[in-house]
Amino acid sequence: MKQTKYKIILIAGARPNFMKIAPLMHALKDHPVLDAILVHTGQHYDEKMSHSFFEQLNIPKPHINLEVGSGSHAVQTARIMERFEQVCFTEKPDMVLVVGDVNSTAACSLVASKLHIKVTHYEAGLRSRDREMPEEINRLVTDAITDLYITTSQDASENLVQEGIPVSKVHMLGNLMIDSLVAQLEKAAAIQLKLVDIEGESIDRNWQDTEQGYAVMTFHRPSNVDDQAALGALVEQWIKTAELLPVIFPIHPRTQNMLEQFGLLDELRSAPNIYLTGPLAYLEFLKLVSESALVITDSGGIQEETTYLKIPCLTVRPTTERPVTIWEGSNQLIKAEEIYTKAVECLGSSKASFRIPKYWEGQSAGRIVGLLESFADSSESND
Numbered sequence: 001m002k003q004t005k006y007k008i009i010l011i012a013g014a015r016p017n018f019m020k021i022a023p024l025m026h027a028l029k030d031h032p033v034l035d036a037i038l039v040h041t042g043q044h045y046d047e048k049m050s051h052s053f054f055e056q057l058n059i060p061k062p063h064i065n066l067e068v069g070s071g072s073h074a075v076q077t078a079r080i081m082e083r084f085e086q087v088c089f090t091e092k093p094d095m096v097l098v099v100g101d102v103n104s105t106a107a108c109s110l111v112a113s114k115l116h117i118k119v120t121h122y123e124a125g126l127r128s129r130d131r132e133m134p135e136e137i138n139r140l141v142t143d144a145i146t147d148l149y150i151t152t153s154q155d156a157s158e159n160l161v162q163e164g165i166p167v168s169k170v171h172m173l174g175n176l177m178i179d180s181l182v183a184q185l186e187k188a189a190a191i192q193l194k195l196v197d198i199e200g201e202s203i204d205r206n207w208q209d210t211e212q213g214y215a216v217m218t219f220h221r222p223s224n225v226d227d228q229a230a231l232g233a234l235v236e237q238w239i240k241t242a243e244l245l246p247v248i249f250p251i252h253p254r255t256q257n258m259l260e261q262f263g264l265l266d267e268l269r270s271a272p273n274i275y276l277t278g279p280l281a282y283l284e285f286l287k288l289v290s291e292s293a294l295v296i297t298d299s300g301g302i303q304e305e306t307t308y309l310k311i312p313c314l315t316v317r318p319t320t321e322r323p324v325t326i327w328e329g330s331n332q333l334i335k336a337e338e339i340y341t342k343a344v345e346c347l348g349s350s351k352a353s354f355r356i357p358k359y360w361e362g363q364s365a366g367r368i369v370g371l372l373e374s375f376a377d378s379s380e381s382n383d
Contacts, residue, residue: 005035006376008120009093012062013043013080013104016177016301018053019282020099020122023179023365025059033373039087041080041104042067056283057180073103073134080107088115094379095372098142099123099176101135101300101321106142113145118379122176122368124149125156126321132223135300139321148375150368152304153324153357173367174359177301178308181286182362188286195277198251203275207246212347213293215245220252221298224316228262230336234316235264237339241296242273244343248288250277294346296339303331310354312346314339328355 008028012021021038028036040062054061064087068079080103088096088111096112097120098105105121112119121142128136143149149165151157152175160170195203207214217238225231241247251259259265269276280288286305289295295306295313303322306313307329314334325331330351334342359367 005031006033006095006379007035007037007091007093008095008097008372009037009039009087009091009108011039011041011084011096011098011104011108013041014100014102015053017099017102017104018057018059019180019301020176022053022057022059023176023183024097024122024368027365027369031369031373033376034369037064037091037093038062039084039108040065041084041108042069043076043080043102043104053282056281057184077103077107080104081111084108084111085115088112088117093117094376095120095148097122097372101126101138101142103134103138106138109142109145118147118375119145120148120150120372120375121146122150123152123156125151125158125160125170127156127159128317128319128321130319133221136321148371150371152360152364153322155323171371172359173371174361174364175304175308175357176364176368177304178360179362179364180282181305181308184283184286185290188283188290191283191287193284193287195248195275198256198269198276198278203277207248207273207275210245212245213291215241215247215294215296215343216289216292217247217249217296218252218302219298219316220254221317224298224336225255225258231258231262232264233336234339235259235268237336238268238274238296239271240340241343242271244340244347245273245293247274247296248277248292249274250280250285250288252279294343296343303329304360306330307354308356308360310351310356312349312351314342314346324357328357330354 010021012018028034042065066083095118096108098109099122109119124143126139130136149160149170151172157170157172161167197203290309298316303313303315303325307325310330313331315331316336320333
């Protein structure tokens with residue numbers, strides 16, 4: 001039997017990963033059985049989308065940073081695989097734990113699996129059933145080679161069982177994103193929010209003083225922003241919706257680039273009641289969302305956060321890999337042309353029917369660490 005700790009490499013690559021990794025790193029600190037090594041692939045390298053998350057979420061600096069940077073899906077995935085393989089050779093981990101559905105998730109899973117290192121996938125089993133989404137491909141690839149599956153909701157567990165995964169390998173233990181939200185909500189509430197526009201100029205506070213409140217908006221998916229006609233239709237709806245209430249739009253670099261390319265950015269910037277900001281750090285964004293009256297998005301994680309916060313969320317996508325946010329929460333799937341009319345409905349409706357899914361209460365990290373410890377113990381017994 002080995003005398004050393006059971007070594008687990010945790011992978012973080014993109015913005016959503018950090019909120020999921022943080023509670024695990026806290027729960028694993030000084031653990032008597034498990035030795036956690038944090039690897040940051042560098043898939044997101046913007047200061048507000050990466051490094052500041054470690055500071056705000058009180059995560060120790062990564063033990064290893066692969067610094068892969070941006071690139072096409074193939075280039076980025078290849079860089080991660082090449083560099084992470086060397087990490088595995090050096091560290092010789094017992095397990096690699098990946099989260100979510102970004103390129104880092106699939107790339108590190110492939111490397112570990114081919115080296116016969118156990119793979120744990122947190123947030124396994126999510127399915128949009130839309131293979132045009134790069135994230136869906138990453139989910140399918142990762143779950144095809146995973147050894148231990150941790151899900152956030154019952155439908156995700158059912159998806160895995162239907163795909164032939166043994167029930168004994170599937171564990172619904174809750175939502176780490178909500179762990180971070182619960183832990184940081186009070187700190188976020190205390191922030192004096194100072195927004196600046198994309199030119200770096202201070203934004204006045206008039207948007208906070210309206211009776212209706214304000215809306216928060218995020219868009220970055222290729223299906224919405226890479227096509228000129230689709231993006232033009234969205235801009236039209238965004239401007240119209242801003243007639244109802246102020247709209248704060250922390251704009252993703254990809255979206256800003258496409259707006260500029262299609263000649264739509266000036267129209268949006270000059271629209272009354274729309275406030276364009278750069279990407280926000282986690283606490284600032286959490287404060288913005290938690291105090292909003294409405295969220296309009298095409299993101300995945302925000303569907304979960306608004307469900308816990310019981311804030312109406314309009315998701316402009318044909319499908320979602322998080323249907324529990326619709327069945328139990330405050331989320332709706334809508335078409336682009338419905339944004340204005342659905343916003344009107346949301347602002348006039350009650351929140352009484354909104355529910356929070358099982359295990360989305362902020363205690364998921366403890367359950368997950370307990371599972372990992374049991375898995376490590378059983379592995380030791382089988383050596």
